[in-house]
Amino acid sequence: xxxxxxxxxxxxxxxILAGSLYSCSSSPEKQGGDFGYEEEGQTAVSIAEPETxxxxxxxxxRIALRDDVPGRYVxxxxxxxxxxxxxxxxxxxxxxxxxxxNPQINNPHLIYPGxxxxxxxxxxxPQLRLTREDGTQIIEPSVPIGIPSEKLDPRxxxxxxxxxxxxxxxxxxxxxxxxxxxISKKELEQAPYIVSSLDQHLVSAAGNTVYARNLDYTDDVxxxxxxxxxxxxxxxxxxxxxxxTTLVSEAKLVKTGDPATMLIMRSIRETLNGDRILPADKxxxxxxxxxxPPTTDVEGQIIALIDAVSQTAQRQIxxxxxxxxxGIEVGTVLAxxxxxxxxxxxxxxxxxxxxxxxxxxxxxxxxxxxxxxVSYGLIVDxxxxxxxxxxxxxxxxxxxIISK
Numbered sequence: 001x002x003x004x005x006x007x008x009x010x011x012x013x014x015x016i017l018a019g020s021l022y023s024c025s026s027s028p029e030k031q032g033g034d035f036g037y038e039e040e041g042q043t044a045v046s047i048a049e050p051e052t053x054x055x056x057x058x059x060x061x062r063i064a065l066r067d068d069v070p071g072r073y074v075x076x077x078x079x080x081x082x083x084x085x086x087x088x089x090x091x092x093x094x095x096x097x098x099x100x101x102n103p104q105i106n107n108p109h110l111i112y113p114g115x116x117x118x119x120x121x122x123x124x125x126p127q128l129r130l131t132r133e134d135g136t137q138i139i140e141p142s143v144p145i146g147i148p149s150e151k152l153d154p155r156x157x158x159x160x161x162x163x164x165x166x167x168x169x170x171x172x173x174x175x176x177x178x179x180x181x182x183i184s185k186k187e188l189e190q191a192p193y194i195v196s197s198l199d200q201h202l203v204s205a206a207g208n209t210v211y212a213r214n215l216d217y218t219d220d221v222x223x224x225x226x227x228x229x230x231x232x233x234x235x236x237x238x239x240x241x242x243x244x245t246t247l248v249s250e251a252k253l254v255k256t257g258d259p260a261t262m263l264i265m266r267s268i269r270e271t272l273n274g275d276r277i278l279p280a281d282k283x284x285x286x287x288x289x290x291x292x293p294p295t296t297d298v299e300g301q302i303i304a305l306i307d308a309v310s311q312t313a314q315r316q317i318x319x320x321x322x323x324x325x326x327g328i329e330v331g332t333v334l335a336x337x338x339x340x341x342x343x344x345x346x347x348x349x350x351x352x353x354x355x356x357x358x359x360x361x362x363x364x365x366x367x368x369x370x371x372x373x374v375s376y377g378l379i380v381d382x383x384x385x386x387x388x389x390x391x392x393x394x395x396x397x398x399x400x401i402i403s404k
Contacts, residue, residue, distance in 0.1 A: 062397060063097055063126055064090040069119065077113040081167040082291065082366070082380050084111070088119065088128065091397045092380075093291045093333035093364070100127045109290055110164035166287050167331070168378050172315055173368050176306075178281050180229065182242040182371040188228055191276040192216075195259055204264055204271040210251070211259035212277055222280040223262065225249045225271055232374050234321050235301050235389055241321055241373040248275050289331035291366060298326050299393045302336070302386070303374070314382040318365060320392050323373045330370055334377070335395040336363040336386055362386055364395060 069088050085092035099109075100122075111117075116131040183191075191214075198209035226245040233240055249271045255261035264271060304319035305312050312318065322328045340357030348355075363382030367375045379386055 063094060064397060065126060066090055071119050073117045075111055075113050075115045075117065075165060079113070079165045080169060081111065081165060081288075084117070084165075085291070088126075091395070093293060093366075093395060094397060095291055098126050098128050100129050110288060112164055164288055167289050167291065168366055168368065168380060169315065170287055173317065173376075173378055176317060176369060176376055177287075179224075179245075179247050181226075181245045181278070181281065182232065182374055183245060183278075184242060184372070185240060188243050188276065190214075191278060192260075193277060194225065194271060194273050194275045196273060202273055204249075206249070206264050206267040208264050208271075209254070210262050210264060210271065212262055213259050215253070215256075215258075215260040215262075215277065220279040221253050222265075223251050223253065223277050224280050225251055225264070225275050225277055227272070227275050230304060232303055232319060232321070235303060241303075241323075242371060245276075245278070248272075250280065251277075286330060289368075291333050292329075292331050294327060294332055294334070294394055295329075296327050297394055298322055298328070298334075299391065300326070300334075302388060302390050302392060305388060306376075311385045311387045312379065313386060314363065314379050316379050316386075318377055318379060318386070320365075320367075320375050320377060321373070322392065323371050323375050325372055328367055328370050328375050330368060332367040332375075333380075333395055334365050334367070334392040335361060336365055336379070336382070337391040337393060338362045338384065338387070339391065359391065360384075362390060365392065 065088060073084065073087060075084065081095065082092050085095040089095065089098070111130070112132075118129050118131065120127050120129055192212050193214065194204075194210050195213045196211050197204045198211075201208075204210050224245075225248045227248055229244040229246040231240060232242050232244065247268050249264050249268060250266040251262040251264045253260060254263050262277075300320050300322040302318045303321045306317040306319070308316060320334070322334075337359045340359050342354055342356045345353055345355050362384040363379055363386055365377035365379050367377045369376040377392075
């Protein structure tokens, strides 16, 4: 990566003024308060601030390219970032380590159909560079000898962010990007609820008027009506990690009060008395994120399978018992490992007659939605059937595995 050093020049009179201000501020005279004066009854204490240590140097990552790595690739409609990374790398989650972008480009991490990716080497390290028309600016990588290239004429490029290729297949994860939600036991118990309807029916639908208790009156007008679904528990501690909400209907607040009056605008399934209410999720859905390993060492398990009972595979969704409190973020890539079996050793001379085989890699998943204690992830690669309670942990690169 290229780092630009910026030189800041301070005029002489500015330096003199700064020095005089510093000498005043560091004077042993009384100090404190918002304007440099000590508040009444306080004692001024001079504390020497420790020097800020330089940021730690990023450790070098060993990159393993594929044997059949292309020197040049033209992005096509229907590609995903993970697919493209898999063309160049044995470990696609190391994409940020070789991706070079011009910081002057708007949204430099986004890639569009028609963009040209070229593999180059800088100081012996592989880099992927982008050739794109961006207004009148052309970003031209240095192309290795023997790799064909073409010069693109500058022209205005007007692309919607939605046209950028996604990191993983949107069609698979889209139903889970905004719904369901995972809430805590406290949130569930304190959530407002439907107490009755205008005609006092037990079941309501779109167009019906319903009444809600304990509804706080804020600026929210749109609400989601839900009922608790699956309970997520930690397999080892049996701790309740959260309740998955099942969306029932969408409603708007018509009149405040206790009970408040609401009108059901859209029904997904029947609305029942006792169903809970949450403000509609107004967060912006992020379709484009960058794959990355966890920032710290983590280890967890798959605690739920979506649309499966006991086993699943690539391009399927799972829930893991890791979330924000473990530092998990959208885009985090985790290895899926299966525990090695315990087998009998009939050839052992004395001692134990059983031995545990090593854990083995079964696949990779990428997290696309994160809550406090759980996360939803898409299985982006699998070499074996993925099962409930398989382990998830930091992925080791191919180069690291070979070196070990």
